[in-house]
Amino acid sequence: MDPSQANVAVQSAITTLTAVAFKVAGAIVLYIVGRWLISIVAKAVQRTLEKQKVDPTILRYVGTVVTVLLNIALVISILGYFGVQTTTFAALLAGAGLAIGTAWGGLLSNFAAGAFIVVLKPFKVGDFVNAGDVTGTVRHVGLFVTTLDTPDGVQTYVGNNKVFGGTIQNYSANPTRRVDLVAQLHQTVDPLDAITRLKAAVAAIPNVSKETPPDVEILSFSELGPVLAVRPYTHTDHYWQVYFDTNKAIVTVAGTAGYPAPERRMHVTRAPVSA
Numbered sequence: 641m642d643p644s645q646a647n648v649a650v651q652s653a654i655t656t657l658t659a660v661a662f663k664v665a666g667a668i669v670l671y672i673v674g675r676w677l678i679s680i681v682a683k684a685v686q687r688t689l690e691k692q693k694v695d696p697t698i699l700r701y702v703g704t705v706v707t708v709l710l711n712i713a714l715v716i717s718i719l720g721y722f723g724v725q726t727t728t729f730a731a732l733l734a735g736a737g738l739a740i741g742t743a744w745g746g747l748l749s750n751f752a753a754g755a756f757i758v759v760l761k762p763f764k765v766g767d768f769v770n771a772g773d774v775t776g777t778v779r780h781v782g783l784f785v786t787t788l789d790t791p792d793g794v795q796t797y798v799g800n801n802k803v804f805g806g807t808i809q810n811y812s813a814n815p816t817r818r819v820d821l822v823a824q825l826h827q828t829v830d831p832l833d834a835i836t837r838l839k840a841a842v843a844a845i846p847n848v849s850k851e852t853p854p855d856v857e858i859l860s861f862s863e864l865g866p867v868l869a870v871r872p873y874t875h876t877d878h879y880w881q882v883y884f885d886t887n888k889a890i891v892t893v894a895g896t897a898g899y900p901a902p903e904r905r906m907h908v909t910r911a912p913v914s915a
Contacts, residue, residue: 675714750800771788774796824867824902848874856871
């Protein structure tokens with residue numbers, strides 16, 4: 641190879657390597673500055689949400705989403721700096737943005753429903769309700785979900801939109817709640833005597849309302865005998881205690897009065913055999 645050609649090749653290689661080195665150095669600087677700016681933005685978003693007293697779980701979620709999106713934008717920027725075609729990446733990012741926007745649409749509807757729940761107050765924390773097809777005690781009304789503790793001790797999260805968009809039954813809103821039970825009597829038992837005894841027994845149960853006496857009346861008649869409606873009133877906090885104690889009172893009254901147990905009997909008649 642001619643010495644002049646060799647010098648040209650060396651100079652060309654040096655120029656190329658220098659350009660690549662500057663590109664790499666520029667990319668490193670861009671990455672460092674970008675990461676620094678991302679950390680500032682993420683902290684600023686978190687501080688803003690903290691001032692709004694946003695739940696820590698939501699705060700971390702939003703911070704993570706912001707950080708991930710900004711890092712993706714930084715990577716695309718660096719690739720573009722190196723001359724890599726970023727059209728495909730932009731399309732993917734746009735698709736991801738559409739999916740995220742759709743998901744956030746549902747979250748925003750839950751957020752709006754939560755605002756209505758807070759303003760209109762169909763229930764408050766501590767109330768026993770049926771909302772969003774879940775029955776339980778309200779523990780927390782959040783930005784997007786309402787937390788309920790069911791009677792069997794399961795913590796359940798229901799979207800605010802489902803809660804507000806359906807029927808809400810607040811069992812704690814009124815001072816008393818009725819317990820509905822029945823007592824099946826034998827056909828030989830005097831129902832009026834049973835009513836008198838049951839009224840006295842049920843009224844003596846702890847936490848039964850004194851202002852609203854229990855209802856004990858003939859509800860219907862079956863093939864076994866009269867059926868009594870036994871309906872004491874109590875506060876929601878004592879509902880199940882009164883419910884079970886009333887069942888015990890029905891059994892105790894029947895045993896003390898000596899009422900026969902209602903039971904089904906089948907009479908079988910044998911047809912005569914013809915000769």
